[in-house]
Amino acid sequence: MLKKLLIANRGEIAVRVIRTARALGYRTVAVYSEADAKSLHVELADEAVCIGPAQVSASYLNAEAILEAAKTTGVDCVHPGYGFLSENSAFAEACKARGLTFVGPPSGAIELMGSKRRSKIAMQEAGVPVVPGYEGNNASDDELMAAAGDIGYPLMIKASAGGGGRGMRLVASEADLLDNIQRARSEAKQAFGDDELILEKAVIEPRHVEIQVFADRHGNAVYLGERDCSVQRRHQKVVEEAPSPFVTPELRAAMGEAAVQAAKACGYEGAGTVEFLVDKDRNFYFLEMNTRLQVEHPVTELITGQDLVAWQLTVAEGQPLPLAQDQIELNGHAIEVRLYAEDPAHGFTPQTGPLLAFEPAMAEGLRFDSGVRSGDTITPHYDPMLAKVIAWGQTRDEARRRLVRALEDTTVFGVTTNRYFLSRIIADDTFGAGEATTAFLQQAFADDPSLKPATPGIREMAVAACLLDHGEQGQRSWSNAPATMTPILLEHDGQPFQLLVGRRDSGLNVTLGEDQHSLNVTSLENGRACFIDTGVRQTCQYHREGDSLYFQLDGQAWQVRDITHQPAAGGTGSGSGKIQASMDGAIVDILVQPDQPVQQGDTVLILEAMKMEHPVKADRDGTVREVLVSKGDQVKRSQLLAEISDNTSVEQEADA
Known part of the structure; x- marks a missing residue:
């Protein structure tokens, strides 16, 4: 009888496994990275062990640290969840060698099915229908080029060790084949440490x-x-x-x-x-x-x-x-x-x-x-x-x-x-x-x-104005006098909206350009607002955080900032030439250098975040003035990565 289970994973799947295991009487052990110290799965488990820093390679992919945590806590079985080490045959075998029950298939089955080439051959031998293609031992570029002619187009290139779309390419003609083979091979090597490829006849719109x-x-x-x-x-x-x-x-x-x-x-x-x-x-x-x-x-x-x-x-x-x-x-x-x-x-x-x-x-x-x-x-x-x-x-x-x-x-x-x-x-x-x-x-x-980016209309802005008017503790923020029309300035997605607000009967009248809308907020409680709109009682969820207001209306979420009393912001937005990180991540490639001319839309560098690569593009035509990061750097959201000068300013500097 198994008694104590370690979950070698994080997030929702760790929570999911812990809840069933506890319901069945198992004691549970969570593992966590330093970044996950306060996570829900850590809180729910009976015991928890830190296995390393935030990087997955040093924590959730660190098999030895996980096995040491299993030894320290005296568990007798390990559930791998999905992702991370769940389909790692070496980890399954290592659990077995340590006397732990791996809650999953035998390592041999994991290894076989982890290879698209070998698994496809095994399925053919077992009589399971497979897509026609090439999965031979020789997966050189020349051999794949030759096999593609026999398969016909369109066809799919796939990483043998891959999944999730990495190392996968749809090829429509022979002219596109070699380039896509080389790109798929490079992706596969980077993602899985294995550049072996197979070819399959494309099943269109399956x-x-x-x-x-x-x-x-x-x-x-x-x-x-x-x-x-x-x-x-x-x-x-x-x-x-x-x-x-x-x-x-x-x-x-x-x-x-x-x-x-x-x-x-x-x-x-x-x-x-x-x-x-x-x-x-x-x-x-x-x-x-x-x-x-x-x-x-x-x-x-x-x-x-x-x-x-x-x-x-x-x-x-x-x-x-x-x-x-x-x-x-x-x-x-x-x-x-x-x-x-x-x-x-x-x-x-x-x-x-x-x-x-x-x-x-x-x-x-x-x-x-x-x-x-x-x-x-x-x-x-x-x-x-x-x-x-x-x-x-x-x-x-x-x-x-x-x-x-x-x-x-x-x-x-x-x-x-x-x-x-x-x-x-x-x-x-x-x-x-x-x-x-x-x-x-x-x-x-x-x-x-x-x-597509959504722009709030007069109704959304009227709701925002009413919620902001009530303030965080219910106090009025503006238009206290019945006859006063007070100008306010709200910002959504970097775009300013000039409104006029004033009292109208028991509600608030909001003007945006030539549009007007009246609302009456009847209650604000526990993040839920009730208001009357054209005689109809409606509700919406909302949250105040400093000068920002978040609210949901008719299934859409909106965020606006009250910038009425703030000075005008400087020009670092679209077309400014100040290239900023859109999220936290790592710089994996830099495609430009100082003094290089670029056009709006050109890729300046590649930012990797959340297991995906994101191209960072130039927001104007001009010349690269400075690159402020290096390949491998960890960067924060909104960090300045590069600056692009417009050609006019470059010429003026040259003349000077």
Whole structure:
């Protein structure tokens, strides 16, 4: 009997595992970096051990530090979560060598399925359908070029050791092949330490459908339905649902049996996910197998009524699977989205900073898996996911409706999120009809309002003025005299808005240009405002932080600053030539040097943050005056990185 579990991970998955483990009577141990000392998973665990500084290579990827923490605390089993060391066969083997039970598959299965080339060969031998392509031992540029001619175009280049879209390229013609091979190889080497590539015939606009499998040490293996993960951005999943609106019962059975066959072929144990591409004619092809618990496992839990972490622990103890295949039933529909601290209107730039308020909207049929709370700080060191928001319903439309409402009613202040973007996807007609493929966001959603900077109108500014007028403690800030029209200046996203406010009956009258709007705030309590707008009682969430006001209205979040009494700011914005860091991160490349001419939009340097590279571009035509950072430097948000002089000032300096 296993008694004490160490969770070798952080964030929401560590919280998720701790809660199930404690419910089953396990004592739990958390590991944490110095940056995570006050995190929720540390607070929830019975014991916690610091394993190093913020950098993942020195903490959550430091297998020896984690194993030493296991020894110090006397645990008998280790759950790896997902990401980090979860699919590291050497770590699984090291746990075994230390007498620890690894809550996952055998190291041999992890190693086999960690290679796209070897796993594809194994699946072919097991009779599992695979995408036609090339996965030979010789993966030189010349050999891949020759193989591509036999496969035909379009085709996909993939990193054999990769995932998450890194080292992946879609190639439409032979003219583009060599350059993409070299770029994919470089990406793969940098991301995975392995530049081996494979080629696959491109399945155009497919569905991405995966099967949840489980196997035990007694030869039993089952599948627990499918999940549709077709809505993706840059090969990263955005929405996951179960069951798939595209999969028929017959296709589910065929894919499920193939997935079980795949698991048995590699001697699998525990939770695994076999991912398939499904074309428009419902032909399916093996893509890869993830040898861990998936991020999207909650949708499977909600439609099956099973706790998959509990199943993992059951299998790890050597017990048989809790259910046989004919005992597994699917009930209703579940949809999950990943709520991120990122800005969709500015290229999905990751956001960092204090999480001033975070209040999930709890109601029937909703589930939030999160590792953060109000008051936490979103740092550049880790993935910026705030929560997984999951809705269940008897029907797909019921689940959709609940999920949209949950996103609209969830309060997040302090960092920009993709909340509005997600709600727009779920409410979209194409998604609602079950017709979203992997090309959906790129083709049918590219011009959605959630992907563009939003400008507040007179109604939003009237709400802001009313909330600011009441002050932080309810006192009036301006327009105390009934007949007075007081000018105020608010700022949104760097843009000033000149308003006139004054009393009108029992409310506040706000003028913006030629537009007028009247509101009456009736109550302010616990971050929730109630107001009367054109005779209709409405509510909104809000938060005051110094001169900044955050509020949510009709599903959108707004932040304005009261700059009425502040002096005009200096010119460091767009077109200033002062190139600043948009977030905390590290400089991984510098593409310019002093005295070099540049044009607006040219990439000046590359900033890496939250496991992604972000190009920093020139905001004007001109000449590089100075580069203030070096490759490898850690920089802070808004730090000045480089300066660009306009050509006129350069010529004047030369004349002088």
